[in-house]
Structures are given as C-alpha cells and as structure tokens.
Amino acid sequence: MAETKKFGPYKGSAKNGGRPIYVFKTKGKDGKWHTTSSDKARVDHETRTGKKLRKDQEVDHKDNNKNNDSKGNLRVISKSKNVAKENMRRAGKKAK
Numbered sequence: 001m002a003e004t005k006k007f008g009p010y011k012g013s014a015k016n017g018g019r020p021i022y023v024f025k026t027k028g029k030d031g032k033w034h035t036t037s038s039d040k041a042r043v044d045h046e047t048r049t050g051k052k053l054r055k056d057q058e059v060d061h062k063d064n065n066k067n068n069d070s071k072g073n074l075r076v077i078s079k080s081k082n083v084a085k086e087n088m089r090r091a092g093k094k095a096k
Helices: 040-049 079-091
Strands: 004-010 021-027 034-039 055-060 076-077
Touching: 004 040, 021 040, 021 076, 034 040, 040 055, 040 076, 076 079
Parallel strands: none
Antiparallel strands: 004 021, 021 034, 055 076
16 A cells, blocks of 8 residues: 655645645656645545545535535535536525
C-alpha cells in the first residue's frame, strides 16, 4: 500500500472560493511523491462515514455556510444539483 501523508487543513485560495483544504502527499510506485488536495468538508465526511465519494458527488452545506462543517449541516448531492443550488443562491431565489 502506498504511503500517504495528510497536511492541513489550510485556508483555500481565491480559486476555490477560500474553502479550507487538506493536502495529501502520496509516495508512488516510482518512489516519487505526488501531491493532491481535497476540500475539508469532503474529507471530513468521507472520514466520518468511512465511504469514499464518487467524482460526480459533492458535499453540500445545507445552510450555505462553508465554515459550518458540523455533521448535521453536510449532505451528499450530485455535482449538477450543487451547481444548480449555487446558481439559485446567486440569483437570489429560494432553492427547492
């Protein structure tokens, strides 16, 4: 099994909306270290449930507060539904 180290959480950049992230460094079969990152809410949810999310799934903050990562405020929804929810929020409409 590959060796993986987790760092963070770190404050995200403007590119990801300032959401907190974790950084992972994994040692590959070639002996080189590879770096990836993931949103803190996603990592926390996967850790809590013990299930890895598919690429088309995202962790949504029910109250739209990206700093509120409490268990009751997070839910898994499809990427398309999360984008639609954000578009409705930006337009000032109530999400269904």
